[in-house]
Amino acid sequence: MExxxxxxxxxxxxxxxxxxxxxxxxxxxxxxxxxxxxLFNSDKSEYQSLHQDILKYLRFLKxxxxxxxxxxxxxxxxxxxxxxxxxxxxxxFGNDGAGLxxxxxxxxxxxxxxxxxxxxxxxxxxxxxxxxxxxIKPGIxxxxxxxxxxxxxxxxxxxxxxxxxxxxxDEEKLxxxxxSRAAFNYDTKTWMTRSYVLPKLKRDFVLLTPADMLTKDxxxxxxxxxxxxxxxxxxxxxxxxxxxQINRYFREQLGRKPSAKERTEAAIKTIHQFPELxxxxxxLKEDSGDRxxxxxxxxxxxxxxxxxxxxxxxxxxxxxxxxxxxxxxxxYAECLERxxxxxxxxxxxxxxxxxxxxxxEPFSTEKEVQLAFGLVWCKTDLDIxxxxxxxxxxxxxxxxxxxxxxSLIEFKLGSNTQLKRNLEKQVAVYEAANGTRSSVKxxxxxxxxxxxxxxxxxxxxxxQNEESVVVIDARSDNKxxxxxx
Numbered sequence: 001m002e003x004x005x006x007x008x009x010x011x012x013x014x015x016x017x018x019x020x021x022x023x024x025x026x027x028x029x030x031x032x033x034x035x036x037x038x039l040f041n042s043d044k045s046e047y048q049s050l051h052q053d054i055l056k057y058l059r060f061l062k063x064x065x066x067x068x069x070x071x072x073x074x075x076x077x078x079x080x081x082x083x084x085x086x087x088x089x090x091x092x093f094g095n096d097g098a099g100l101x102x103x104x105x106x107x108x109x110x111x112x113x114x115x116x117x118x119x120x121x122x123x124x125x126x127x128x129x130x131x132x133x134x135x136i137k138p139g140i141x142x143x144x145x146x147x148x149x150x151x152x153x154x155x156x157x158x159x160x161x162x163x164x165x166x167x168x169x170d171e172e173k174l175x176x177x178x179x180s181r182a183a184f185n186y187d188t189k190t191w192m193t194r195s196y197v198l199p200k201l202k203r204d205f206v207l208l209t210p211a212d213m214l215t216k217d218x219x220x221x222x223x224x225x226x227x228x229x230x231x232x233x234x235x236x237x238x239x240x241x242x243x244x245q246i247n248r249y250f251r252e253q254l255g256r257k258p259s260a261k262e263r264t265e266a267a268i269k270t271i272h273q274f275p276e277l278x279x280x281x282x283x284l285k286e287d288s289g290d291r292x293x294x295x296x297x298x299x300x301x302x303x304x305x306x307x308x309x310x311x312x313x314x315x316x317x318x319x320x321x322x323x324x325x326x327x328x329x330x331x332y333a334e335c336l337e338r339x340x341x342x343x344x345x346x347x348x349x350x351x352x353x354x355x356x357x358x359x360x361e362p363f364s365t366e367k368e369v370q371l372a373f374g375l376v377w378c379k380t381d382l383d384i385x386x387x388x389x390x391x392x393x394x395x396x397x398x399x400x401x402x403x404x405x406x407s408l409i410e411f412k413l414g415s416n417t418q419l420k421r422n423l424e425k426q427v428a429v430y431e432a433a434n435g436t437r438s439s440v441k442x443x444x445x446x447x448x449x450x451x452x453x454x455x456x457x458x459x460x461x462x463x464q465n466e467e468s469v470v471v472i473d474a475r476s477d478n479k480x481x482x483x484x485x
Contacts, residue, residue, distance in 0.1 A: 003312065037131065087207075089146070125282045127286070129282055131145055131222070155183045176197050215296040246270060253269050317345065408439040410442070412444070423463065444472045455471075
């Protein structure tokens with residue numbers, strides 16, 4: 001089964017690794033993101049040049065940051081489609097992401113004319129950073145920052161991929177593509193189209209990305225991290241009077257016995273009142289920037305092991321040792337049987353490794369569990385939709401043989417605090433919204449405590465013998481590791 005770039009295009013993964021590229025999936029996006037800080041902090045001159053190119057474009061936008069800027073220009077200069085051909089991001093069963101729409105465009109345009117008005121002229125930080133935008137707009141996260149950065153270095157990625165393709169791929173695997181928005185012309189203030197010879201996948205091309213540009217979870221500079229470190233930030237202010245004003249303002253935003261949510265809201269208000277805190281936070285991250293590359297490299301390698309190497313091994317095992325890829329008569333039967341085979345492989349084979357990262361963060365997240373299952377369940381006659389949203393919230397997978405035979409699969413972790421409520425109400429709502437009464441609930445447990453908690457919940461709901469509720473033991477501490485290594 002050809003799931004990965006190396007498999008589809010007939011090159012050894014070691015060749016990609018030697019070139020520096022990540023071996024992407026061509027079936028589903030992998031949850032990795034370009035981190036602009038890794039460009040800023042790199043020893044590679046070409047990466048530093050790329051970071052300067054990003055800043056050059058942002059300085060251009062800042063010069064145009066007039067309140068009355070025409071909406072058509074905002075769309076042209078600020079709105080970007082996701083560069084789906086790199087197969088990175090959050091989309092499962094495909095690579096069609098949302099991209100950067102008008103919400104992002106307006107937020108960036110307004111910020112460059114207001115709170116980011118000193119962009120490019122900072123005196124506290126060592127440089128300017130695109131990620132500063134996500135610090136003032138909580139809804140703008142790593143995927144938005146990565147999408148924006150990817151669009152601005154798209155020309156480099158095209159050249160990088162073209163060079164690899166022409167050296168290592170057979171000619172029949174290549175195509176000539178006219179790629180829009182490949183470079184920006186500052187004289188005409190327009191995006192240009194350029195021609196490239198690239199790896200061909202059906203009617204589209206594929207882009208490779210250097211692994212040392214990528215991160216997972218959060219970018220080095222992030223809104224979440226800033227709030228976690230907030231109480232350190234006033235201490236970084238050298239002006240005693242300003243520091244006292246900041247601390248007093250923060251305390252005034254707090255009520256008696258504030259909750260964690262109220263402390264977060266107070267921190268956000270304080271940062272907006274004293275924007276210098278943004279630059280103080282960024283300077284702290286710059287000063288510890290030597291850790292950024294190693295932290296990101298570790299997370300990217302964990303992703304490669306779990307979602308490339310281990311998934312490939314899982315598929316091979318399931319193809320040769322089980323009937324996982326045989327087709328029962330109905331969608332519900334297939335969903336239930338495949339979840340059952342998945343459970344057996346996780347519990348009685350090497351499969352538990354698929355759902356365990358290893359290292360200091362052994363447990364995969366709910367999204368990673370969904371992605372792992374989706375990747376191994378890519379060979380089917382069923383029509384599979386990942387997380388279809390029918391107006392009442394998304395469900396992980398919907399499988400169907402036509403309009404009259406639809407079933408749902410919902411993955412949850414045993415640690416999920418809303419598990420009982422979900423089992424009571426949520427799936428019933430999903431079934432009604434999707435026009436089906438067939439669903440399978442898979443619950444992944446990583447510890448004995450989680451297994452006990454789930455068993456208690458199922459007893460309380462009288463679901464302990466329900467076939468459609470499948471509890472998967474993904475613990476690593478109860479597997480015969482010596483024989484499974």
